[in-house]
Amino acid sequence: MDRSITIKRHAALFDDMATQLGMDLQEAAIRGALSFDEISEAVTRCTGCSNPTDCAARLQVTQVAKDAPTYCRNVPLLHRLKAGM
Known part of the structure; x- marks a missing residue:
């Protein structure tokens, strides 16, 4: 798969996961979190995700989730962001 397509796909997955967990990445960036x-x-x-x-x-x-799947490589970051909300 073309590298730029891969990056766009995973950027969308990361953003969608954050949104599903009730976070707005753009707002988090604006407030410095x-x-x-x-x-x-x-x-x-x-x-680098396996899934x-x-x-x-x-x-x-799923519209709203409690947590990211255990295989998610960004669980620590998502937990930190969620705790800071």
């Missing part, structure tokens, strides 16, 4: 470098690193971690197809399917059927 999340740097643009952290977003970039999170997307890069997401590209992006399952993640995408989960995001399509």
